Amino acid sequence: MTLKIYGIAASRTSRPLWVAQELGLDYQHIAQVYEGGGTRTPEFLALNPNGHIPVITDDGIVVWESMACTIYLAERFQGPNGLSLAAQSHAERADILRWSFWAVTECEKDALTFLMHRIAMPEERRKPELAQQADRRLALVLQVLEQHLQNRDYVAGERFTVADICVASVLAWVQRADAMAACPRVAAWLERCLTRPAQLQVRVMARNRGKT
Structure with missing residues (x-):
């Protein structure tokens, strides 16, 4: 499994998670909290230097900003039987x-x-x-x-x-x-x-x- 979505669902992380659920993607959800400096650790800042969730990683590609994550997933993946949330024109x-x-x-x-x-x-x-x-x-x-x-x-x-x-x-x-x-x-x-x-x-x- 290479696709990871970082962030709790009760946040803007709900946006890429919604896409992942619609498409039935195989992904790892890492429920990264932001309270208590959770997104200010060196490990997380290496993913997103802004220190915010969500972040997605996909086979070496890192995306942050919730709308960017959401549109990226829609354009990158399809669901069963070619189901697509991305543009077709x-x-x-x-x-x-x-x-x-x-x-x-x-x-x-x-x-x-x-x-x-x-x-x-x-x-x-x-x-x-x-x-x-x-x-x-x-x-x-x-x-x-x-x-x-x-x-x-x-x-x-x-x-x-x-x-x-x-x-x-x-x-x-x-x-x-x-x-x-x-x-x-x-x-x-x-x-x-x-x-x-x-x-x-x-x-x-x-x-x-x-x-x-």
């Missing part, structure tokens, strides 16, 4: 790239703020006004995806691809946001993504390995 590749980067640049910061200050942090540490501000900003951003999904079921092409994994992994953090409630197409698409068996398996892994 230039048009699909354009959609995969632009929407994956959109999720990072337009959504992730506010989605994480909402998650932390509405759900994840202990209540005494939350700042509700920060969650509300993030929710308001996301209301405009999510309308872009709402319009994109007007006549389609998935983000790229006519099938489930790595683009759906990249975008859904971010928007999963804001399922309870008012911004999501105002976007029924996005909400329905997100529900389809998050109820896929591979994603449910990653959630079980997250519960078993601790939380971010």
Whole structure:
């Protein structure tokens, strides 16, 4: 076995793990934690000098940054019977790239703020006004995806691809946001993504390995 995925499932490592589960890959999951300096050891910094998870290694190739790991796995591997999450045309590749980067640049910061200050942090540490501000900003951003999904079921092409994994992994953090409630197409698409068996398996892994 040469493919290794480092990082706990209850983190951005869930993204490459989701691809691996969708494709039924043979891989070793190394549940590398980041608390307590776990990613600042010389051994881990030799893999990722930034000291962050996830990291994947594949027969001598090292990839870090969660979206890069996710897209790499989708392009590198296929599942049973040629199942592919990667682009099959230039048009699909354009959609995969632009929407994956959109999720990072337009959504992730506010989605994480909402998650932390509405759900994840202990209540005494939350700042509700920060969650509300993030929710308001996301209301405009999510309308872009709402319009994109007007006549389609998935983000790229006519099938489930790595683009759906990249975008859904971010928007999963804001399922309870008012911004999501105002976007029924996005909400329905997100529900389809998050109820896929591979994603449910990653959630079980997250519960078993601790939380971010």
